[in-house]
Amino acid sequence: MAASLENTFVREIETNKTDILKIHQLEVGDVGCVVWDAALVLSKYLETPDFDKGGLLKGKKILELGSGTGCVGIVAAYLGADVTITDLPDFVPLIKMNIEENKALIKGTTEAAPLTWGQDILSNNFHYILLADCIYYEESIEHLVDAILSHCQEDTEVLCCYEERTTGNKPQLQRTFFKLIDANFNTEEIPLEQHDTHFRSEDIHIFKFTKRKIS
Numbered sequence: 001m002a003a004s005l006e007n008t009f010v011r012e013i014e015t016n017k018t019d020i021l022k023i024h025q026l027e028v029g030d031v032g033c034v035v036w037d038a039a040l041v042l043s044k045y046l047e048t049p050d051f052d053k054g055g056l057l058k059g060k061k062i063l064e065l066g067s068g069t070g071c072v073g074i075v076a077a078y079l080g081a082d083v084t085i086t087d088l089p090d091f092v093p094l095i096k097m098n099i100e101e102n103k104a105l106i107k108g109t110t111e112a113a114p115l116t117w118g119q120d121i122l123s124n125n126f127h128y129i130l131l132a133d134c135i136y137y138e139e140s141i142e143h144l145v146d147a148i149l150s151h152c153q154e155d156t157e158v159l160c161c162y163e164e165r166t167t168g169n170k171p172q173l174q175r176t177f178f179k180l181i182d183a184n185f186n187t188e189e190i191p192l193e194q195h196d197t198h199f200r201s202e203d204i205h206i207f208k209f210t211k212r213k214i215s
């Protein structure tokens with residue numbers, strides 16, 4: 001993607017406290033240059049009483065993988081978390097632009113950083129790892145699982161939201177991803193009733209993974 005930040009259109013995300021976060025999306029670019037539905041579902045789940053429990057994310061260290069526009073990480077930082085928002089190097093300028101756009105509303109801290117799955121390891125001291133709609137690329141599915149694993153410690157919780165797709169290679173890709181995840185993590189699906197009442201859909205799933213303890 002030769003990211004031109006000149007032509008953007010804004011996706012507004014209204015928070016439960018009626019603040020408006022503004023996420024710039026690119027008119028032309030690779031798939032990550034717009035906010036995907038799974039990002040909206042995960043962002044709004046972070047605000048639900050089921051998850052948030054009156055400020056759970058305040059001061060928590062969070063890593064977002066494959067963030068695209070930065071949407072999910074920015075919502076987490078709005079809720080008070082200290083978030084490292086990552087994607088391929090080409091997306092870092094767009095993430096930075098969106099952090100800058102929302103800085104007055106962000107209560108935690110944010111950093112935009114390049115992170116290519118399977119290549120870069122930042123640290124493993126995160127409370128949460130977030131990812132939305134990253135089960136998408138056949139060539140990097142193993143690298144994605146490596147990236148999750150290498151940034152986790154024992155008590156890190158991974159929230160993985162994805163849109164279930166039934167065409168092309170996507171069903172096989174989803175099976176491969178979960179086979180690799182099951183080998184390393186305990187998994188639990190967050191029931192649909194616990195998702196945000198408006199931002200939910202039968203075909204968009206949120207899973208929680210925690211690293212299997214080696215006995």
Ligand SMILES: C[S@@+](CC[C@H](N)C(=O)[O-])C[C@H]1O[C@@H](n2cnc3c(N)ncnc32)[C@H](O)[C@@H]1O
Nearest residue numbers: 032035036039066067068088116117132133140
């Ligand atoms: C379908 S988009 C989802 C973007 C965003 N999470 C959302 O839901 O709006 C998948 C994202 O994964 C990123 N990605 C793809 N391959 C990657 C890799 N090897 N390393 C890091 N990020 C990658 C893409 O750049 C893109 O932003």
